[in-house]
Amino acid sequence: MFKKVLLAEDFQDTNLGIVDTLKTKLHIQEIREELYCDKALNRLKGAHSNNSPFELLITDLHFKEDHVERKITSGVELIRAARKLQPNLKVIVNSMEDNPVKINPLFKEENIDAYVCKGRHSLEELVKAIQEVYHNRTYYSPQINLNVSNNVFELDQFDLDILKDLANGLTKKEISEKLKSQNISPNSESTIDKKVSRLFDEFGAKNTNHLIAKLIKLGKI
């Protein structure tokens, strides 16, 4: 089993429960906890330069703001910095995020080893995840699949650009003019109208406000 584990998590009470469980159920010898990303990274660096590196990082995704100044503010940034320092470091993300649209990129882009969704069984799941990761397998909280949105529809780059512009407050006329100035075709206001109207149908939106709200919540834009 892992001998040296780092836990980055800003909820003090959660922290305590996890540390206790890992010690009693998995007999992990050394578990360090840090409440801030910056401090977690410093601890990784220190251990690395002392030739006694951590083997596993368990981190949350969202860290609350505070009076303390911070350079790194999210779990993803912490993972990137940690992997830059120590590419073979195993990483488990433990967060309350249950949107697969947000979680799947963690496996694809950040190559995390496991995702545990905080909830009623997260301690048992975390134990299982650590065991799986220790044997070089991945783990994914089962209840996430239940919440999967059944949207198979994929937005292409043209759709995405239009939607982002709309979310940034541009009118369709302005978007049309922007595309023309960039020599991107198609670019007519009419076509933009048609594209967006089709997205209304695809995502069941009543109007642009509704569409943008849905897509931002889905993490698509």
Add this chain to the structure above:
Amino acid sequence: MFKKVLLAEDFQDTNLGIVDTLKTKLHIQEIREELYCDKALNRLKGAHSNNSPFELLITDLHFKEDHVERKITSGVELIRAARKLQPNLKVIVNSMEDNPVKINPLFKEENIDAYVCKGRHSLEELVKAIQEVYHNRTYYSPQINLNVSNNVFELDQFDLDILKDLANGLTKKEISEKLKSQNISPNSESTIDKKVSRLFDEFGAKNTNHLIAKLIKLGKI
């Protein structure tokens, strides 16, 4: 000190940390934990009819959905049902919500005794909150005020309701009609216009799309 405490919280790991702390630091004899609101209420009822009622309820606000069918789905509903059964029950809310607009009504409408915001010091705060409540005083997490100052402008419930309706695709006319049917005032289309226009200025938005996108990304709606 309290002798019998009920903890309603759907995050298993949080639960463990809290129970451990309350036992060791406050020497509370009996602490029951429940992962579902319904079960928590049942336990309150059972203890009440056995003439050994709970003295304190510590509850979260949001409970995740599950395969289990539930009647009560939020902390507020649990508090109301609990107070109906046992009006003198002390209540502490322990949640990650840090928006004063959401928290203040808990004191005003639900007469809760303390609010502890989950975070880096929530365990110490919870201990302090319990001690205060035991002496018939109220407690309010100090960092909540700090988080307010970041955002000079605060959205009141009326603004929030309008924004959520807009994000759900309702037109201003429809929102006006909805408010009228609910006998909520003000309710004219003109006032809704004015409210939203003021939010454009406050948040530097060009139009409704822009405003909604910004506020969703800020986690306000």
Add this chain to the structure above:
DNA sequence: CAATCCCTTACGCTATTCTGTAAAGGATTT
């Protein structure tokens, strides 16, 4: 008591959105 401020509401005007129809051109099929 009058003056003032703030909030709500009505109204009017222009810009934009949303929804159709239709025409033109390219690509594919028959």
Add this chain to the structure above:
DNA sequence: AAATCCTTTACAGAATAGCGTAAGGGATTG
């Protein structure tokens, strides 16, 4: 070559958004 499909585009009309002005009422101030 003809028919068909798809995309782009223009245009038109009704609904909605966005913004200014103005009037009325309640609360506060001088």
